[in-house]
Amino acid sequence: xxASNAKRRIPWDSLAVFPFVLFxxxxxxxxxxxxxxxAFTDRAGNFTFENIAGLFTxxxxxxxxxxIRVSGASAILGALCGLAITLAIIRGKxxxxxxxxxxTFSGVASNFAGVPLAFAFIAxxxxxxxxxxxxxxxxxFDIYRQGGFxxxxxxxLTLTYLYFQIPxxxxxxxxxxxxxxKEWNEAAQTLGASTWQFWRYIGFxxxxxxxxxxxxxxxxxxxxxxxxxxxxxxxNLNIVTVLLYxxxxxxxxxxPGLGAALAVGMILITSLANVIYLAVAARAERWMK
Amino acid sequence: xxxxxxxxxxxxxxxxxxxxxxxxxxxxxxxxxxxxxYSFDAYASVxxxxxxxxxxxxxxxxxxxxxxxxxxxxxxxxxxxxxxMPWLRPFMxxxxxxxxxxxxxxxxxxxxxxxxSSSLIPFTGSVLGTDILLTCxxxxxxxxxxxxxxxxxxxxxxxGTLTEAAQIMGANQLQIIGKIILPNILVAILSGAFxxxxxxxxxxxxxxxxxxxxxxxxxxxxxxxxxxxPAALAIISFIIxxxxxxxxxxxxxxxxxxxxxxx
Numbered sequence: 026x027x028a029s030n031a032k033r034r035i036p037w038d039s040l041a042v043f044p045f046v047l048f049x050x051x052x053x054x055x056x057x058x059x060x061x062x063x064a065f066t067d068r069a070g071n072f073t074f075e076n077i078a079g080l081f082t083x084x085x086x087x088x089x090x091x092x093i094r095v096s097g098a099s100a101i102l103g104a105l106c107g108l109a110i111t112l113a114i115i116r117g118k119x120x121x122x123x124x125x126x127x128x129t130f131s132g133v134a135s136n137f138a139g140v141p142l143a144f145a146f147i148a149x150x151x152x153x154x155x156x157x158x159x160x161x162x163x164x165x166f167d168i169y170r171q172g173g174f175x176x177x178x179x180x181x182l183t184l185t186y187l188y189f190q191i192p193x194x195x196x197x198x199x200x201x202x203x204x205x206x207k208e209w210n211e212a213a214q215t216l217g218a219s220t221w222q223f224w225r226y227i228g229f230x231x232x233x234x235x236x237x238x239x240x241x242x243x244x245x246x247x248x249x250x251x252x253x254x255x256x257x258x259x260x261n262l263n264i265v266t267v268l269l270y271x272x273x274x275x276x277x278x279x280x281p282g283l284g285a286a287l288a289v290g291m292i293l294i295t296s297l298a299n300v301i302y303l304a305v306a307a308r309a310e311r312w313m314k
Numbered sequence: 315x316x317x318x319x320x321x322x323x324x325x326x327x328x329x330x331x332x333x334x335x336x337x338x339x340x341x342x343x344x345x346x347x348x349x350x351x352y353s354f355d356a357y358a359s360v361x362x363x364x365x366x367x368x369x370x371x372x373x374x375x376x377x378x379x380x381x382x383x384x385x386x387x388x389x390x391x392x393x394x395x396x397x398x399m400p401w402l403r404p405f406m407x408x409x410x411x412x413x414x415x416x417x418x419x420x421x422x423x424x425x426x427x428x429x430x431s432s433s434l435i436p437f438t439g440s441v442l443g444t445d446i447l448l449t450c451x452x453x454x455x456x457x458x459x460x461x462x463x464x465x466x467x468x469x470x471x472x473x474g475t476l477t478e479a480a481q482i483m484g485a486n487q488l489q490i491i492g493k494i495i496l497p498n499i500l501v502a503i504l505s506g507a508f509x510x511x512x513x514x515x516x517x518x519x520x521x522x523x524x525x526x527x528x529x530x531x532x533x534x535x536x537x538x539x540x541x542x543x544p545a546a547l548a549i550i551s552f553i554i555x556x557x558x559x560x561x562x563x564x565x566x567x568x569x570x571x572x573x574x575x576x577x
Contacts, residue, residue, distance in 0.1 A: 037394070037487045038394045038398050038399060041390035041391060041393065041394040042390070042391045042394055042395060042399065042402065044386065044387045044390070044391070045387050045388065045390075045391035045406070045409075048387055048450070048453065048454065048457070049409040049412075051450070052421070052425070052450055052451065052453075052454040053409065053412050053413070053416070053421070053454060055424070055428055056421055056423075056424020056425055056427070056428055057416060057420075057421075057424060059424050059427050059428050060420065060423060060424050060427070063427065106329065106332075109325050109329075110325055110326065110329040112322075112325075113321070113322040113323075113325040113326050113329075114322075114326065116322075117318065117319060117321070117322020117323075117325075117326070118318070118319050118322065119319075119322055119323065119326060123326075129559065129560070129563055130333070132559045132562070132563075133552070133555050133556050133559045134333060136509075136512045136513065136555050136558075136559065137551070137552055137555050139516050139517070139518055139530065140516060140518055140530060140533040140534055140537065140551075141516060141533065141547060141548040141551035141552065142548075143537070144340065144533075144537060144544040144545055144547060144548035145336045145337065145339075145340040145545075145548045145552075146336060147537075147544070148336075148339050148340040148342075148343035148344070148544075148545045148548070149335060149336040149339035149340065149343075150336075154339060154343070155338075155339035155342050155343060156335060156339055187332070188332075188333070188336065191329070191332075191333075220318070242414075245414065245415060246414075248417070249416075249417025249418065249419065249420075250417075251417075251419055251518075251519050252516075252517075252518035252519055252530065252534075255518070255534065256518075256533070256534050256537050259538075266417065266419055269419055269420070269423070270419060270519070270523070273419075273422070273423050273426065273523055274523070284423070285423075285427075288419075288420040288423050288424075291417055291419075291420055292415070292416055292417075292420060295415050295416070295417065296415055299411070299414070299415045
């Protein structure tokens with residue numbers, strides 16, 4: 026009896042949770058707090074708002090703005106396309122086997138990001154890419170010279186990001202679309218509603234919070250991305266992650282405090298997106314029982 | 315109703331085109347290395363590059379360590395929080411959401427500042443230390459996925475009853491976790507492991523900023539210096555990702571079907 030009591034005294038619970046808490050503190054809390062501190066400290070170690078004020082230069086504001094635009098455009102387009110495809114597959118009476126195949130592919134594509142994705146789009150839509158050449162030989166239309174297209178630009182990056190944004194949307198929105206009960210559709214039809222009216226007054230209002238929530242997830246997902254942009258455009262497109270990458274590499278802004286402020290600004294923007302997500306997700310769950 | 319089905323097929327075809335054309339184009343491009351005919355020369359060139367083997371092996375090793383450390387950190391924590399400390403759950407949910415909110419680039423910036431060679435814990439002072447830091451960074455990066463996989467696994471089995479039964483039979487805590495809980499959530503853990511692997515294998519940002527010879531930085535180097543090899547590497551990466559995700563799907567069929575108590 027005393028032996029088992031002695032065994033009991035080993036605080037297994039706290040011991041088991043300790044590594045997790047240690048990880049959270051060492052690799053999430055402290056690094057973030059350290060940057061937050063550095064953002065408000067000058068070279069001599071005094072408190073200052075100068076780093077934050079230093080963010081409001083043309084170069085840095087332009088970097089934030091283009092990042093916000095690429096993330097916003099790829100999130101909105103990704104959400105719309107993902108929603109359309111998922112609706113087509115789940116509610117469009119397509120063959121049942123298609124759904125699991127498409128969802129498996131989505132799992133792969135949503136993880137096929139970073140450098141290889143950039144390579145794939147260069148091989149497709151680069152100046153010597155297959156799609157570029159096929160369009161030129163078939164239609165006599167040069168998307169670069171006549172179409173004004175450039176893969177290493179805002180639209181090029183957005184189009185590339187969609188390759189992981191659309192599947193992510195599909196994976197997160199599918200459960201919500203499954204949650205639209207058949208009975209609601211039947212009830213609406215019995216009461217004489219048209220397909221349009223069903224979606225306008227029932228389907229879409231129920232899906233809306235999930236769509237909005239996923240939208241902010243997609244935004245944060247694109248906003249923090251760098252590998253794809255780096256491999257695709259190098260330093261051509263001055264998005265904020267590329268600017269920060271150069272700052273970490275070689276103090277490109279020539280001011281460590283400003284670099285920290287840049288990072289803190291990024292955290293602020295992605296947290297705003299996620300606060301919206303959490304608030305909206307709480308609302309969405311009411312209908313997803 | 316006919317038109318509805320037409321539009322469904324139309325949307326599906328458009329989406330399929332967007333996703334298949336880049337893959338097809340990349341594959342076609344990767345075969346064009348030899349002038350005038352298709353060949354697998356680009357693949358041969360990639361596989362014969364000692365840098366490829368070295369960086370790939372390095373990333374696989376880091377990936378395996380990441381998976382092991384991730385399991386050791388997440389599984390006991392999720393088990394005890396579910397069993398004894400449910401009040402810690404919101405904290406865990408919050409922590410595992412953070413890596414999705416804070417960009418990896420920002421985190422690694424913090425690591426470099428905090429754990430530099432002149433700091434209290436100089437991870438980046440030595441090669442081994444930097445490797446450890448890289449592994450820990452990847453564990454953090456994969457935490458949301460590992461946590462959710464393990465948490466879902468524990469939700470489908472009744473850990474309360476299993477633990478009580480094991481205690482009555484005289485098992486100690488280590489035996490309960492190692493011999494009862496782990497085998498029951500093995501499928502969930504392996505799903506988390508393969509997802510972790512898919513994330514880690516081609517990761518660029520952290521590896522490059524910590525100056526480690528991983529697969530991601532190697533890919534970028536090839537991208538700036540070569541023409542056809544990047545396309546071949548993109549196809550190889552896609553197949554690796556497909557393999558990892560395919561394993562998760564296959565494993566899903568073996569998941570235990572016992573259900574948790576609902577009271």
